[in-house]
Structure formats: C-alpha cells, structure tokens
Amino acid sequence: MEYIYRNIENIPVDIEYPDDFENIVTESLDKPIIYNRFKRVAHCPRFGETFDYIETIRKGDWLPYRGQNRIFMPHTCHPLGSGKTYLWMFYRNETIYFVVAYASWIYNGEEVADMRDVTQIYIERIVCISREEQFMYAYQGAYRGGWSRCQDGSIYLIDKGCVHNLVTIEQLQNTFLKYMDIYVRCADYMIKEAALCAKYPQIEFIKKAGLEDIVRCKITRCPVYIRPNWRAKSIPEFLGLTHQDIEKLKNWDMFNLPSISTYKMLVNHGKVKKSHIELVMKEFHISAIYQKGKTENLVRLATYFNKQREKRKASDTIRRMSIQREYDDYIRQLEELGYPLNDYYRYPKDLTEAHDRISEEYLAMKDKIRKEADKKRQSKFEKEFLPRLEKMSWRDSEYLIRPLRNRTEFNKEGRSNHNCVASYYERATDGGTSIFVLRKVGAEEESFVTVEVDLKTMKLKQCYGKGNRLPEEGVKEWVEKWLVRMMKKLKRADKATMKGAA
Numbered sequence: 001m002e003y004i005y006r007n008i009e010n011i012p013v014d015i016e017y018p019d020d021f022e023n024i025v026t027e028s029l030d031k032p033i034i035y036n037r038f039k040r041v042a043h044c045p046r047f048g049e050t051f052d053y054i055e056t057i058r059k060g061d062w063l064p065y066r067g068q069n070r071i072f073m074p075h076t077c078h079p080l081g082s083g084k085t086y087l088w089m090f091y092r093n094e095t096i097y098f099v100v101a102y103a104s105w106i107y108n109g110e111e112v113a114d115m116r117d118v119t120q121i122y123i124e125r126i127v128c129i130s131r132e133e134q135f136m137y138a139y140q141g142a143y144r145g146g147w148s149r150c151q152d153g154s155i156y157l158i159d160k161g162c163v164h165n166l167v168t169i170e171q172l173q174n175t176f177l178k179y180m181d182i183y184v185r186c187a188d189y190m191i192k193e194a195a196l197c198a199k200y201p202q203i204e205f206i207k208k209a210g211l212e213d214i215v216r217c218k219i220t221r222c223p224v225y226i227r228p229n230w231r232a233k234s235i236p237e238f239l240g241l242t243h244q245d246i247e248k249l250k251n252w253d254m255f256n257l258p259s260i261s262t263y264k265m266l267v268n269h270g271k272v273k274k275s276h277i278e279l280v281m282k283e284f285h286i287s288a289i290y291q292k293g294k295t296e297n298l299v300r301l302a303t304y305f306n307k308q309r310e311k312r313k314a315s316d317t318i319r320r321m322s323i324q325r326e327y328d329d330y331i332r333q334l335e336e337l338g339y340p341l342n343d344y345y346r347y348p349k350d351l352t353e354a355h356d357r358i359s360e361e362y363l364a365m366k367d368k369i370r371k372e373a374d375k376k377r378q379s380k381f382e383k384e385f386l387p388r389l390e391k392m393s394w395r396d397s398e399y400l401i402r403p404l405r406n407r408t409e410f411n412k413e414g415r416s417n418h419n420c421v422a423s424y425y426e427r428a429t430d431g432g433t434s435i436f437v438l439r440k441v442g443a444e445e446e447s448f449v450t451v452e453v454d455l456k457t458m459k460l461k462q463c464y465g466k467g468n469r470l471p472e473e474g475v476k477e478w479v480e481k482w483l484v485r486m487m488k489k490l491k492r493a494d495k496a497t498m499k500g501a502a
Contacts, residue, residue: 001026001048006122007139012147013126015099016090018166025103025119028164030082032073033065036112042072045105048117078109085124087187088166091175096198098127098167098191127191131176134195163187179204192219200230202238209235213257225261225290240264252277258286265293279303284324300347308351323351330355333362374407381429388455389434391493392486399475400439401451401482404428413437416447418467424452433461438471438479451479458487 003022008015018024026046035042035057042057043050044065055063059077062069073080083104090097102122107115126137136150165187172182172194180197184190196219197203203215217224232238236246239260249255249263252274262281266272276299280289283302292298305323312323330351331341337358339345348354389403404410407425414422421435428435438449449471452462463479465471 002116002118004118004120006120007146008123010146011123011126012137012149013097013128015097015123015126016092018088021088022119024164024166025084025086025121029084029103029105029119031105032071032080032082034075034080034107034112034115035072036075039112041112043112043115044070045107045115045117046070050113050115075109075112078107081106085163086166087163087191089171091171094176095128095130096172096175096177096194098125098129098194099123100125100127100163127195129195129198131198131201134198165190181207189219202230202233205235206238210255211235211257217257223287223290224257225286226257226264261286262289262293262298265289266298268293269297269299279306304347311350312352326355327351330358333358337362337365377426377429378406385429385431385434388490389436391490392436394482394485395441398441399478400441400444401436401479402439404435404437409437410435413447413450417450417465419450419464421450438475449475449479453483458483 001022003025029046031045033042033044035053037057040054041050041052047066057063057072059072059074061072063072064070081104083102086101086103088099090099100123102124104120104122105118110116122139124139128135128137137147138150139146140148165184167184167187167190169182169184172178172180172184177194177197180194180203182190182193182197193215196215206212206214214224214226214228216222218230226239228238229240230238236243239246241260241264245263245267246255249259252259254260254263254274254277258281259277262277263272266276266280279302280298283305284292284298289298292301305327308323308327330348331346334341334345386403386405393402394400404413404421407422410425410428411422414420424433424435427433434453434455436451436453437447438451439446440448447466449463449465451460453459454461460476460480460483463471463476465475470476
C-alpha cells in the first residue's frame with residue numbers, strides 16, 4: 001500500500017500524525033474490489049491483494065471477503081474513487097493543533113493484475129489554538145500561493161460532509177482546556193468550542209452555572225437576547241444582573257436563557273414577579289420580547305391582550321386576525337395617521353372596535369393620497385403622452401381603436417375584458433408603454449380586444465381578447481396594418497414639427 005502526502009511543501013506547522021494513521025485510513029476508506037470477468041481475476045485495494053475467482057460476479061454485488069461483505073465493481077467502470085475527510089489533534093508547547101486532511105483513492109482503468117494501491121492524503125487546514133490566539137492556516141492551492149493564514153483569524157467551517165473525527169475527550173483533557181468539557185462528536189463544533197474556550201477562560205464557570213446554552217448559541221450564531229459580557233469575570237457581571245437578581249431567578253426555577261432575557265427586559269419597567277415572567281413568556285415569543293421590551297411595558301401589554309381575548313370569546317363575532325396581529329396593525333395605523341401614542345389610544349377598551357374605526361380612517365387617508373398622486377400623474381400624462389396617442393386613433397367601417405385615457409378606463413377595461421390591464425396604468429402614464437382598446441363599430445362601449453404597443457420600437461407587444469384569449473380571425477392582422485399606417489403618420493408629423501422648429 002502506497003501513501004502520497006500532498007500540500008506539505010512549505011507547510012507552516014510540523015505536523016504530528018496519529019498512531020497507525022495510515023492503517024486507520026485504509027480501514028475506514030471505502031474501496032470496492034475491482035474484478036475482470038474476462039480473465040476471472042480481482043484485486044482488493046484495501047489489502048493490496050490480487051486473487052483469482054470462479055464464481056459469477058455482477059456489478060454492485062455485496063460478497064464476503066476476509067470476513068466482511070465488500071462491494072464488487074467491474075474493471076470497465078472507471079474512474080472509480082472514494083474519499084473521506086479526517087480530523088486529528090496534537091498538543092505541543094501549550095498549543096492545540098487540529099489538522100484537517102482529505103484522503104482520496106481513484107481507479108483509472110489500469111489492468112487489474114497490475115493495479116497500484118495508491119492513496120493520496122491532502123493536508124487542507126491546520127487550526128492553532130492557544131491561550132493567546134486562535135487562528136487557522138488553510139491551503140489555497142499552489143496557483144493561489146499555497147499555505148496562508150486566515151487574515152481575520154477566524155475558524156472557518158470544517159464539516160464538509162462526513163468527517164472521520166480521531167480526536168478523543170482524553171486528548172482534550174490533557175490540554176489547558178481540561179475542565180471545559182468540550183463536545184467532541186461534531187468536528188466543526190468541537191473546534192469552534194475549543195477556540196472559544198481558549199479565548200474566554202471564564203466559560204468554565206459559565207458552564208458550571210448551567211448556562212452552557214449561551215456557549216452553544218455563541219458558536220452556532222443563534223441570538224440569545226441577553227447581551228452577555230464575554231470579558232466578565234463573574235456570573236452577575238457576565239449576565240448584567242445583580243447577585244440578588246440571580247438568586248431570585250434560581251428560587252423561581254427560572255435560571256435559563258429565555259427567563260433571564262425576559263427578566264432583563266421587564267426589570268427596566270419596574271419590579272418583576274414570577275407571574276410577570278410567566279405571563280409575558282406565554283404571550284410573546286422571545287424575539288418579540290426583545291424587540292417590544294425596548295419600548296413597551298410587556299406586563300401591561302400581555303395583561304391587556306388577555307382581557308381583549310376574554311372579551312372576544314364572549315362576542316358573537318369571530319375574528320380571524322389574532323389579537324397581537326390586530327394590535328400591531330392598529331398601532332401602525334395610529335402612527336401613520338399621526339395620533340399620539342398615549343395610554344388612551346394605546347390601550348382602547350375594545351380593540352376590535354378601535355381597530356375597525358382607525359382602519360376606515362387610514363384607508364380614507366390612503367385613498368386621498370392615491371387620488372392626489374393620480375391627479376398629478378394624469379395631468380402629466382395628458383400633457384406629455386396622451387396627445388400623441390390620440391393621433392393614433394382610427395376608425396373604419398368595422399373597427400375603432402383608441403387609447404385608454406385615465407385610471408377609470410383602465411380599471412373598467414380590466415374588469416370587462418377579464419385581464420390585468422389595470423395594473424399597467426402607472427407604466428402607461430409614465431410613457432413606459434401604450435395601451436389601446438379595439439371596439440366593434442356599433443358597440444363602442446363594449447370591451448372587445450386590448451392592445452399594447454411599444455412606441456419606442458413601434459412594435460405590437462400584446463393583442464388579446466376577453467380573458468387573454470387570442471382574438472377573432474383577422475383582428476390581429478387589422479391591428480398590425482393600423483400600426484404600420486400610424487408609424488408613417490407619426491413620422492410625417494415629426495418631420496413637419498422639426499421643419500417648423502427650424
């Protein structure tokens with residue numbers, strides 16, 4: 001068995017390998033037995049053995065070999081390969097070194113009897129952890145300069161699939177992290193936890209205090225909402241609480257992350273009781289507690305919600321909107337309407353009634369704003385774009401075509417012709433497109449065909465009847481002829497305008 005080590009040129013650390021490392025790779029790396037059914041010969045790359053066989057073997061068979069079932073693959077199936085990532089550690093000069101390597105085996109179709117059992121081991125990363133600093137070397141590839149130290153000093157993701165972790169608890173217990181109780185089952189988590197514990201030695205008493213979830217959230221980047229002081233040298237300083245606060249939470253059996261976070265938010269608004277924490281945590285998610293607690297008295301708000309909920313149960317009217325969503329919508333509308341957020345408006349006696357009343361006022365305000373905006377838009381449209389579109393109106397003995405002139409006509413056309421032309425009003429009035437309606441002579445008020453034209457390119461973009469169906473036979477040809485006629489008409493008018501200006 002031959003092993004070739006890669007990426008070791010100019011390696012920044014003199015690596016120590018685990019005992020019997022190559023045998024570990026041989027035993028754990030999945031390598032199929034390659035057979036040649038014509039010559040009745042097979043080769044086992046795990047043990048480096050070539051042997052003859054007489055049985056019938058098919059591709060993918062699991063057959064016993066050396067006391068265990070192994071997969072057999074024909075020599076015509078190439079390239080075949082397998083690979084696995086390995087992680088181990090060694091301890092030297094008060095520094096922990098985690099090494100990440102990738103072992104690869106490939107069969108490229110050589111003669112079965114002449115197969116070379118070569119496994120290539122690529123050293124990819126070296127994580128260095130000491131009390132003073134925690135960083136990582138990574139191999140970037142020869143074309144990118146080979147080994148380099150991560151500039152930000154961070155520990156990047158290690159787990160890229162299955163990792164064969166050779167690190168044991170006993171190894172870590174023989175380092176300066178012996179009391180940290182590092183979790184070794186997940187390779188990536190283990191390395192990041194080791195780096196964090198080396199950076200913040202106080203994690204030892206944080207874990208012993210039963211707050212290991214804070215460490216887990218820090219490593220996995222989950223929010224904890226308590227803003228811990230990682231440089232602190234005591235639990236009260238770490239949590240930003242007093243000894244009395246901590247004893248109180250312990251006596252209430254609430255010394256956990258959600259309860260601590262809730263307590264810290266509530267204490268800003270006055271004295272906190274156990275029932276307050278229970279009430280608020282029952283009513284709000286922890287993220288909402290953190291957001292609302294900055295400005296709201298959560299105890300009062302939770303009590304208010306409960307009262308409104310009881311009132312709603314007694315009502316015959318069933319509201320689909322939840323109390324919290326209805327309240328948030330009510331407050332948002334109050335703010336946009338400019339109402340003062342005093343207690344009178346913030347806690348109405350009947351939330352449903354207050355929400356409906358404010359919603360009517362809010363919608364009226366929005367409708368007024370929209371009408372004013374439409375008025376300005378329509379005025380601009382009538383000055384800059386509509387006159388040119390009106391010049392394209394045409395009528396013969398069969399059809400009439402003209403532009404849509406205002407929002408009312410856009411909405412009516414959309415309803416009558418069962419299409420989405422109403423949504424084109426803003427774009428059309430800004431000059432982004434042009435919308436026309438085609439009518440039958442004698443039925444000028446009845447929707448027939450909706451037409452979209454790009455005036456910049458003078459191309460027909462859409463021509464559809466009711467429900468966006470294709471129009472009657474001959475209609476599209478009529479519209480295309482009309483468009484050609486209008487192109488010539490507009491060009492003549494533009495030339496005449498230019499001559500007059502000259």
